[in-house]
Amino acid sequence: MKKLERIALKHLTAILAVSVFILSGCVPTTSSPKKRSSSGGSTTNSAASVPATKGRIFLDNPVELSGNAEYPTENNFNTLLNLTRDLVYLTDAQTLTNPCDPLGSGLYVVTTCYNALPDRLQPPLVNNTKKWAYDANGAEFAQVNAFGHKKKMLDQWFSDQSSYVSAYSLLPDTSLKKDSSLTEQYFSNYSFWFGSATTLVTWANCDFSDNAFFSPAETALCFGRDSIDSKLWFAQDPTIMYHELGHGLTKIMLNTRNKMEGAGVIPYSSALGYRSYDEGGMISEGIADWFSFYVNGRSHFAEWALGRYLKQSRPLRESDASHTAAVSEADDSRLAYPDFLFYDPNFPESPFEDIHYAGQIVSHFLVALTEDLKQECSISESAAKKLTAGILHEALAELGDLTSKGTKAGKKGYINLVDNSDWAYEWLRAYNPINMRKFAQAMARKTYQIAGPGNVTFTQCTSYSKDRLERLWDSYGMLLFKTYNLNGSSHFDPGTLGAPASPAAAMGHIGSALAVSAANRLRTVLVDKSSVKMDPTVGAPPAFVFDDRAQLRAVANNLRQTNGVILSEQLDADLGFNNGNGRISPGEFVGIALNLYNSSNSTISGVQIIASDWQHVNNDGKLCNNQGDSFPASEAEGAAPAGDASCNLSPIFDAAGSNPNSNLDPVCVVQLNEENATRWAQQDELLASMDGLTENDCLGDDPKSCFLRSPKGADVGWMSSIDGQKNWSDSLPKDANGSVNIGGHQAVFFEVSPWISPGTTFLCRLRVRFSNCNDCYHDANYSNDDFLDNDYAMGKPFKVIDLQFTVVD
């Protein structure tokens, strides 16, 4: 695909060829449903056939039960039920609702823990006889089926959790289990259940087509129906419901430590994924897929809800027959990262950038880990699932910890800065989000501590060797870390919790980091950050600009509704200034995708571009040129004096977690014209020089981003991967026409003040890193131990890439 390059070289203004980026673009025409194969007149699943409190639910989805991938909805679904096998206890209530009692002790009960409703704001199905048998073709059955499978998965989850937590995490503090991230408060503060006695609702007849969703703000699961055939309810498919509830349990796991603190102490919740494509979202989807395997042990899921018409069901392990790529469970044939990021086994000829398909790498890894634990620890499949769930919970609870303590005996500052949930949230969202490297390292650390040599007292498994663990991660291309970082990432002194004289005395650099054996890194490739740069091809543009009014209105609406991005009131509400001329003009809301190039011979992946404020300015407002980009070149051009003490960039947070100097500065600076020279400065200097403008005219509250600002939530871009010796667009999958889909996630977005004069030149110091980076996480000065949390406010863990442009109309 040379299209982009051609445009770039000739400076044409033709619009990049793109095609509509919706999943349904992949949906082929399907054969029309066959004629109804049974009369359907008799309903065998009758109320008379079940005792009170019980009912029948599908054992699996209709495709799996019938063995027919094109099972027609005209068929009588009752024939899929086995009257004996499928009779289950559901509830003693007259509506589909149950309490939760995770320990079975009556001590920690959520009275109305979960339910099923037809849809939002609709009354529940009432059944005075409590006989939950309904015609399997109907909407009521879908509600019962949704409820029954929610109960089935939660029963297993709570049983496993209480067993795991009491066997491992609740060991006394005097034991060696101080490294567990779960504690006794797990039960007493409802951290096992969203932090409060809330109800997890299911809308089983949800009024949305071709979609299911988890709404954490409403604590609700929605299961819609197929747009081609409205008789197909997603709630007829247990496996998509396991996936969706998996998202709910992921939220619980990530926030276990936040909710343990008590109601509202940590107001925010951690999440995986903040853009339409990012590695957090990919990990989230992979974990949710694994939960289908967790419940039923099968190697595939959603054959009915996603597979019947949409052709979007997914395998969960390499042995699944649906794989169209040459993968197997041999070490050298796994579904490895980043090779399979775009792999859609349903349409192998149409690779596609999407978190669900990329997430297959994670689901396959988790299944492989489960199977490996089963084999190496000589335990049952169910015990291996419980152990994997425990490891996953430990890892996510630590990664998502906004209290900064991380573990049972952890001190403030161990992870996610120090005792400042506001900034910890920002660190997880933008500065150091959970990517494949961070996820892999945390999972490996917890596996080592729980099932490997790091474990001494947990009896369920002690024999999972460190080499075995590392080789498994490597077989998936994810041995991305050089140490297990057992010592955390705090820059404070472990004794006083005050700032030490040198980083060497910081908690995060003393004690054992535990090195990975480099000999185990066979498939994983780590690449130096210097390999990522602007496309060096002669005439290649440094970036692509998105400023079409209709498109940017759609983007702004999407960002507002999915990610809470609120644009400045200085911009026209309808983006009337956006002129679509591919230039950055006054009053516009624009997307900028850096034209990044990978000069190494290996693919780089999980490329993150950050336009958030960072530490690159000294105490006098002069620009520090010791951040890797050597910008500005001289003091005369706006650089701080050489050796300036405040450019040594000490940690921004004090021991109390405060940021007294507020020394994170906006990413874009401006060129001032003075006398016979130009000088780079922060935007507040430009404001001061402009007659008639005040801070009230700025895009936001900060005069340093008065004229050009990347709004929070739109300030982080992600590119899934860039092939060796290629630029980003040439690395994207092509559609049948040879065009690439450019998604909003690949860009960072900027608001341009309507007050800025054309001709004004800006430079944005963007920070870039990627997941398989050799030197973005490992501090060579400390034996490749992880950088400390505060370091991610600076330039050193990143490649700083400067984008310069002049505002023109």
Next chain:
Amino acid sequence: MKKAIGFTILIIFVGVGLYFYQKNESSLALNDRALNLRNASIAHTQNMPSSLRKPASVEPTTDVTKKDSSQKRQWIGAKDDIIQSGKIAMKNKPDNNWHDKLVSILSRGINSKTKIEVNHEKSVVLVNGNDAVNAEQVVVIFNADKERNSYRAMVNSQTGKVIRTWDHTIHENTRMPASLSGLPLTLESQD
């Protein structure tokens, strides 16, 4: 809509000729269009209620030791040493209209078919160092034709401005609105 398009055309075809860029002094003059916009903005601002017009004003310091008896608001992030010092600077004052202001902010430029729902969860005080802000925790729901999105938001109790959002909806279909058509950043736009 029509009005906005007309405005855009005006900017493209008329605006270009009006810009000038003053290089001889260290100050930049405002171009005409900006001045016109600014005058319109000032006129608009003068019609606003004073609470909207003013930036969050600094209130006298408050004795935080009285917080339990005087307010139902939950205090978040208050550190022991700061509470012991007894004084905290409140950066805003709750306004009964925060809800309407929030809806107005969220609605700005939105597709008219999208219905916004805001459900209040609790009132809090967010403490950061010696500063404190009254805030409201809400659930925001966007009901659109083919999709619903929701999240929690922390909102300034005076201005209705969104401080942070979290708990965003996780969809199984892609969240991408459409793909983008980009143009290369031309040399003309580079320095």
